[in-house]
Amino acid sequence: MKPRLTRSTGRVPIRREVRDLQKNFPDQWNVYILGLRSFQMADQTDPVSFYQITGIHGRPYIPWQKAEGIPGKKSGYCPHSNTMFLSWHRAYLALYEQELYKHIQRVSLQFPAFLRGRYTSAADEFRIPYWDWALGDKGGSVPEAFTTPTAKVIGFNGQEQIISNPLHHYEFHPLVPGDFTEEWASINSTVRWPDSNHADCTSQQWKFIKNFNDQRRSFQDQVSQGFAVAEDMNSFSMHHLELVHGNVHYAIGGTPPDNPWQGHMWPLEYSAFEPLFMLHHCNVDRLFALWQGVNPDKYVEPRSVFSSGTYTIADNTVVDADTPLLPFWNTTTTFWTSNAVKDTTVLGYAYPETMSWMFDSKDAYRASVNASISQLYSSSSRARLSEMGAEGGDLKHLNADGSFTDWSINVEASLIDMPTTFTVRFSLVGMFSSDPVSSIGAWTHLMPSDHTMDRSTAKRDSTLDPRLKGTISLTATLLDDIAARKLESLDEGIVVPYLKSKLTWKVYAGNGMLIPHGRLQSLTVQVISRRVHIPTDPKLRMEYSDISTPHLEITSNKGGEVKA
Structure with a gap:
C-alpha cells in the first residue's frame, strides 16, 4: 500500500460521503461503479481479486500472500473486541482501496478519446466513499443506490447503459467448495434480510430500510456518547464505536429474531463480501479520524486480547501500537502497524473534515474538527431541546x-x-x-x-x-x-x-x-x-x-x- 497524490493538487485525495460523490462528482461516481463491477468480476483465484481481499476478514480461513497464521487455527485475520480493531480496519480499507483504484484506472482508459481525459482525471482523484449512517434523522434513509439491482452509467461507447449494480450484491463466480459452510456454501450472491436460507433466496431490501430507519437516531446517539464521554482511544473504540458498528451490521444483514434467516453482513466470517461492508467501515474509519483530530495525544494503548485472538494473534496476547497488522505487508519482510497507519495521509487519503493542511495551526485544526463533531454528531436531543x-x-x-x-x-x-x-x-x-x-x-x-x-x-x-x-x-x-x-x-x-x-x-x-x-x-x-x-x-x-x-x-x- 503506497500513498498516492493527485496530479492536479499534489495533495492526497478526499474520501467522500457516498451521496455527495454520486450527486456532486458524477464522473468519479461513474468510474467507481464501473471499476467496482470490474473488481468484483476479477478471477477469484487472483490474490488481489475482490473475492480474496474480502476473504481476508473471515472465511475461507486461509493465508493471504503468505502471511501465515497460527498452525491449525480456524479464524479470520480480523480483530474484534480488540484494541487494534480500528487500526486493522484502516489498513484493510487501504488495501481494498489500492486494488479498486487499479481497476478504476483501467476502466477510465477504455473510454473513447473525446471522453478519456475527463474520466482519467476523475479516476486520479478517486478514493473510496463512506456511508455516514450516524447522522440520525437529518441523514435520511438508506441511499437508493444501495437497494436497486441495476445501475445507470455512461458506458465505454460514451452512451448511457444499464449494468448490474455492484453496490446491491456480489455474485460468487463460482462458490468454491470448502471455502464456506452451511447455507453459505450454496447461496450464489450476497443477500440482505433473505426470504429463506436456500440457494435461490432473495433479499428483502425493505426490511433493511425499515430497520435502519428505526435505528438511525440510536446510531447517532451512540456515536455522540462515544465522542462525549470516552476517556481514551481504547474505550472509544471498544465500548462505543465497535458497539454501534455491530448494530449497523445487523441493520444491513438481518438475523433472527427479526428475520428467520441471516444475511451475509451479520456473521463476521462472511460480512466483508457484502458490498456495503467497505462503505460502512470507511465511515467507522472516518469517525476514528475525527476522534484523532480532537485527541491528538491519545492513541492505541497496550491491552490483552483476552479470548478474542485471531488467525495470527494467540488468545491472551498483549498488543500495542507496534503490533504487526497482518496480513498487510509494508515491505517485503514487514507489516504495517497501528503507529504506521496513525496518519491517514501516509495511506494516501483524508476526509472532508480532516484536511489539516488547510489550517495555520494545530489548534485551529482541532477547533474545526470539534465544530464538525458538534454539528454532525451531537445527541439527537440537542436539536429537540434547543432549536426546534x-x-x-x-x-x-x-x-x-x-x-x-x-x-x-x-x-x-x-x-x-x-x-x-x-x-x-x-x-x-x-x-x-x-x-x-x-x-x-x-x-x-x-x-x-x-x-x-x-x-x-x-x-x-x-x-x-x-x-x-x-x-x-x-x-x-x-x-x-x-x-x-x-x-x-x-x-x-x-x-x-x-x-x-x-x-x-x-x-x-x-x-x-x-x-x-x-x-x-x-x-x-x-x-x-x-x-x-x-x-x-x-x-x-x-x-x-x-x-x-x-x-x-x-x-x-x-x-x-x-x-x-
Whole structure:
C-alpha cells in the first residue's frame, strides 16, 4: 500500500460521503461503479481479486500472500473486541482501496478519446466513499443506490447503459467448495434480510430500510456518547464505536429474531463480501479520524486480547501500537502497524473534515474538527431541546437554563457466561400487554460465529476474562414519551419511577435464540443520569458533567446483577 497524490493538487485525495460523490462528482461516481463491477468480476483465484481481499476478514480461513497464521487455527485475520480493531480496519480499507483504484484506472482508459481525459482525471482523484449512517434523522434513509439491482452509467461507447449494480450484491463466480459452510456454501450472491436460507433466496431490501430507519437516531446517539464521554482511544473504540458498528451490521444483514434467516453482513466470517461492508467501515474509519483530530495525544494503548485472538494473534496476547497488522505487508519482510497507519495521509487519503493542511495551526485544526463533531454528531436531543419542537408539543422548555438531565444505560458483561456474539435489546413496555413497546436501542457484541474460548481457564483466572462494556442513550426515547404526554419531564423524581416500571431488556445469541436472564449472572445493567449543558453556538460541543448519578433501584431484580 503506497500513498498516492493527485496530479492536479499534489495533495492526497478526499474520501467522500457516498451521496455527495454520486450527486456532486458524477464522473468519479461513474468510474467507481464501473471499476467496482470490474473488481468484483476479477478471477477469484487472483490474490488481489475482490473475492480474496474480502476473504481476508473471515472465511475461507486461509493465508493471504503468505502471511501465515497460527498452525491449525480456524479464524479470520480480523480483530474484534480488540484494541487494534480500528487500526486493522484502516489498513484493510487501504488495501481494498489500492486494488479498486487499479481497476478504476483501467476502466477510465477504455473510454473513447473525446471522453478519456475527463474520466482519467476523475479516476486520479478517486478514493473510496463512506456511508455516514450516524447522522440520525437529518441523514435520511438508506441511499437508493444501495437497494436497486441495476445501475445507470455512461458506458465505454460514451452512451448511457444499464449494468448490474455492484453496490446491491456480489455474485460468487463460482462458490468454491470448502471455502464456506452451511447455507453459505450454496447461496450464489450476497443477500440482505433473505426470504429463506436456500440457494435461490432473495433479499428483502425493505426490511433493511425499515430497520435502519428505526435505528438511525440510536446510531447517532451512540456515536455522540462515544465522542462525549470516552476517556481514551481504547474505550472509544471498544465500548462505543465497535458497539454501534455491530448494530449497523445487523441493520444491513438481518438475523433472527427479526428475520428467520441471516444475511451475509451479520456473521463476521462472511460480512466483508457484502458490498456495503467497505462503505460502512470507511465511515467507522472516518469517525476514528475525527476522534484523532480532537485527541491528538491519545492513541492505541497496550491491552490483552483476552479470548478474542485471531488467525495470527494467540488468545491472551498483549498488543500495542507496534503490533504487526497482518496480513498487510509494508515491505517485503514487514507489516504495517497501528503507529504506521496513525496518519491517514501516509495511506494516501483524508476526509472532508480532516484536511489539516488547510489550517495555520494545530489548534485551529482541532477547533474545526470539534465544530464538525458538534454539528454532525451531537445527541439527537440537542436539536429537540434547543432549536426546534417535536411531534406532540414543544420541548424547548426542558432546556430553560441551557442544560438538561441526560439519561443512559451502562451495561457490562463477562464473556464467561455470554455467547461470543450477542445482542441486548432495551425497550419500554406499556402498562398492559397489548400496549406498544418502545424500542430504546441495542448493545451488540459481534464475533465470528465459530469463535471459541476456554471458559474453564477463564473461570480459574479472572485476568483472562475482560468485562465487555457498552452505553445506550435513553434520553431520546424519554423525549418521545414527553412529547406524547406519557411523561412529564426529565427530572429524576419523574423518570426514576417511570423507568422502574417500564424499562426491560432481552438478550439474544447470535443465532437469535432468546437467553433467559437466569443464565446471565455476569450481566450488569445500570441507569445513570448527568447534567448536560447545550452551548448556544452550534459549533461548540455539548458539555457533560463529570458527575454521574446511578439509579440502582430502576434495574434491581430485573435479571442479572445490579452494579453497585
